[in-house]
Amino acid sequence: MKLTILGCYAATPRTLTNPTAQVLEIRNRLFLIDCGEGTQVQLRKNKIKFSKINHIFISHLHGDHLYGLIGTISTFSLLGRTTDLHIYGPKGIKELILLQLKLTESWTTYSLFFHELESKESEVIFEDAKVIVKTIPLKHRVYTNGYLFQEKPAERKLNVEAVQYYNVHVAYYQKIKNGGNVTLDDGTVIENEKLTFDPEPAKSYAFCSDTVYNEEVIPIIANTDVLYHESTFLDSEARLAEKTLHSTAREAATIALKANVKQLILGHYSTRYDGLEPFKKEAEQVFPNVLLADDGLSFDL
Amino acid sequence: MKLTILGCYAATPRTLTNPTAQVLEIRNRLFLIDCGEGTQVQLRKNKIKFSKINHIFISHLHGDHLYGLIGTISTFSLLGRTTDLHIYGPKGIKELILLQLKLTESWTTYSLFFHELESKESEVIFEDAKVIVKTIPLKHRVYTNGYLFQEKPAERKLNVEAVQYYNVHVAYYQKIKNGGNVTLDDGTVIENEKLTFDPEPAKSYAFCSDTVYNEEVIPIIANTDVLYHESTFLDSEARLAEKTLHSTAREAATIALKANVKQLILGHYSTRYDGLEPFKKEAEQVFPNVLLADDGLSFDL
Known part of the structure; x- marks a missing residue:
């Protein structure tokens, strides 16, 4: 299992930072998770083959997780893609993409399947022989899901x-x-x-962004190998986190601890902070095994 | 008059090249022309103040001229803008932006005015005390306008x-x-x-992208100081240019010559070519005064 961070900063793309997008390689499948503006360029920079991405998971319809999707879909077409592409995301995402394709008169060279989500309970949204994907309902200003990616137990x-x-x-x-x-x-x-x-143990990865501190996710992500949890703010801005329905590094670590995950990766940092080390230090006061996401970083999990 | 090229490559944003967007500074007004994906980052890189842009002109609803617009509009909001923003572009652009704002539940902190175009004749679409802007109807696969920016004669x-x-x-x-x-x-x-x-002579700038070779623009842009004309292809791909309704460098130069402009800037290059010098050489066989646009270049006109 390998995770590549294409972007992990909040709000707006900037000269040196990108909004949320990441690629999870799991049992030879490549899943694109969120798709902020500039994602297609980040895919190129990180040498990820466009043709290997068949499933895109969008957490919520905020620009910093979404505005790169239409460009990515269009570029796949310009490159002559013929393989099906599946898009999972909140209800409304189909209308959003189809209107843009219609008005720009640019139909896709491949079939596009939309899997629109509106349940407030965790549900299985993808399953094949080797992998299963479930939603993690989150609490944010708009309807938002995290995603839990689980390898199925391998053969002995x-x-x-x-x-x-x-x-x-x-x-x-x-x-x-x-x-x-x-x-x-x-x-x-x-x-x-x-x-x-014994086979290699089945691994799992939970992606939680964006959300206020929410203990309801704990049973869903319990014992997960790796948890990516947003930490837009530090504890010093806890009131702002609560107001904007985001989390602090300390809260992310508390979720990691209570869910008994093995590893925590922090991300979705507000660009108000100068460096990332304070996020790690704050989280480590609660939970020992903390990594910092950063644009272009890959984690072999 | 100063022109900053934010992006001037065709089709898709890539690691080192950006789709069409440019900023024209004319009589202290800042006009953003086209807005491909990544434009807001290019604005930052080129240190152009977001707050000084009050007018955005979109030539046509193809992704490489458009997909950065919603992100730019959203970021203006996140930065707390209160000044009116005017957007000029083909009919449909309002529906496209408003649906995205609605579904992402992100309204603007400022008033957004849409000026939708559908005329096939050149028309005045903006005029104030110092500047006048007219459309230049172009021939492309979808409804497309270039834009002619003219300074009004200054006081003696x-x-x-x-x-x-x-x-x-x-x-x-x-x-x-x-x-x-x-x-x-x-x-x-x-x-x-x-x-x-005598006052400084009034300057003018014509932006023509994307279009097949089209002599109907000549009377509209006649005697313009500076013409930016797309040259997606070289002469060797002239048939492809005709088929996709784009122009070659030679055709761009022919328009420059026949319209008696003072200076030609080439751009909207296909990424199939390794370097840009062949575009300049080909155009100079027809018209002497040729410059090559490139991302991040500024021209004092």
């Missing part, structure tokens, strides 16, 4: 020496990898754990 | 020595600057040219 790994020792026929390999036991011709049952190794 | 300059010599009362100064003669108490008429110097 075949213990090649063991299956050869017991002379197990190749026809049983898939059954064994699925966790099954094997009965030999003489009736002996060989337990699965003698024939396999 | 008072010849201070002369008015003192003739002992002209200060009450007549404005009349003299407006070109009037003065009758002295003894009945002598002093001709205006004895009392004044």
